[in-house]
Amino acid sequence: MQKPTRTVTSPKKFIIGSDLLSEIDEYVRAYGDHAFFICDEFILERTREQAGAALAQAKVGASYERFGGECTQTEIDRQLARFKASGANVIVGIGGGKTLDTAKAVAFYAARPVLIFPTIASTDAPCTALAVIYKEGGEFDRYLWLPQNPDVVLADTGILVAAPFRFFAAGVGDALATYFEARACYLSDGVNLVNKKPSRTGLGLAELCYQLLRENVAMAADAVRAKAATPAFEHIIEATIYLSGVGAEAGGLAAAHAVNNGMSAIPQLHNAQHGEKVGFGLLTQLVLEGAPEEEFAEVIRIMKTVGLPLSLDEFGLTAFIEADWRRVAEIACAEGDSMANMLRRCTPDQVYDAMRAADAIGKRYA
Numbered sequence: 001m002q003k004p005t006r007t008v009t010s011p012k013k014f015i016i017g018s019d020l021l022s023e024i025d026e027y028v029r030a031y032g033d034h035a036f037f038i039c040d041e042f043i044l045e046r047t048r049e050q051a052g053a054a055l056a057q058a059k060v061g062a063s064y065e066r067f068g069g070e071c072t073q074t075e076i077d078r079q080l081a082r083f084k085a086s087g088a089n090v091i092v093g094i095g096g097g098k099t100l101d102t103a104k105a106v107a108f109y110a111a112r113p114v115l116i117f118p119t120i121a122s123t124d125a126p127c128t129a130l131a132v133i134y135k136e137g138g139e140f141d142r143y144l145w146l147p148q149n150p151d152v153v154l155a156d157t158g159i160l161v162a163a164p165f166r167f168f169a170a171g172v173g174d175a176l177a178t179y180f181e182a183r184a185c186y187l188s189d190g191v192n193l194v195n196k197k198p199s200r201t202g203l204g205l206a207e208l209c210y211q212l213l214r215e216n217v218a219m220a221a222d223a224v225r226a227k228a229a230t231p232a233f234e235h236i237i238e239a240t241i242y243l244s245g246v247g248a249e250a251g252g253l254a255a256a257h258a259v260n261n262g263m264s265a266i267p268q269l270h271n272a273q274h275g276e277k278v279g280f281g282l283l284t285q286l287v288l289e290g291a292p293e294e295e296f297a298e299v300i301r302i303m304k305t306v307g308l309p310l311s312l313d314e315f316g317l318t319a320f321i322e323a324d325w326r327r328v329a330e331i332a333c334a335e336g337d338s339m340a341n342m343l344r345r346c347t348p349d350q351v352y353d354a355m356r357a358a359d360a361i362g363k364r365y366a
């Protein structure tokens, strides 16, 4: 039996505000005197100008490298070599989840601090002590579990509010499952993302995550459509970037993410966002739990507010192939997956039926 060690793990600092690129010297200086930026192409010039000016004034060195587009071992090795050649001593990742995962992995191999600057709010990549590594062809390779969370995570509201709406919505989908998965994991006394027992703090962070989504999602969606950072948008960013990540890490995952993992077996869903699949996984989890109608209604209200797909039709699936979805259920119930954190043991047949029912419930509300 596993020793009941409980954990709360988190980045050392989470900063939320505007114009943070121009203030980045304030955060870099605590960790080194030469920053190595791994940057998405679209923001590379802006980083050179804004962060570069701030660092030059603070007499902190800066080197810049464009992210190659996929978080592969080859890309990590290439960035690591550039980092070593540059003479820098602190790493800054600026971009989407894959860029951030690459920066975290490079910092791990170099044993140096890392600052994380997400430009979209669609996943838990910024705050977690995990990098997802892919093969050259884009398929999943392996998880790289890191001994530390990032040192600093900087959420710039001006940059995040200007990102495409779909990424904002996907972040809401991923964050929406956090509370329900942490609740399941806590009740079942399962294991969290760092393979320890969930803490009450983890469940509390997940509860706050859900509360912020319930109270702010509609106003925040308006803010994104208007590309205007508002307090409601800040609350959602705090939920999707910070609470969703640390809530899952300390509180644990359950059926919603297990179903998401299973859905990777459906080729037509390869372009679906992680948070979109997690949203459908959450509906499946609520069916498995026999959740009350009010709980479905509230979850679906939030999903509809940001246009997340409620049914398989809304994912653009034209045909339902039973064998494919039986396979999804098998993968979701695989040994070691977070389905084991459900209060009642779930079989592939039960998960298959729950997905069919979730699809029907989603259609009713659509």
Ligand SMILES: [Zn+2]
Pocket (backbone or CB within 6 Å): 123, 124, 174, 257, 274, 278
């Ligand atoms: Zn997730």
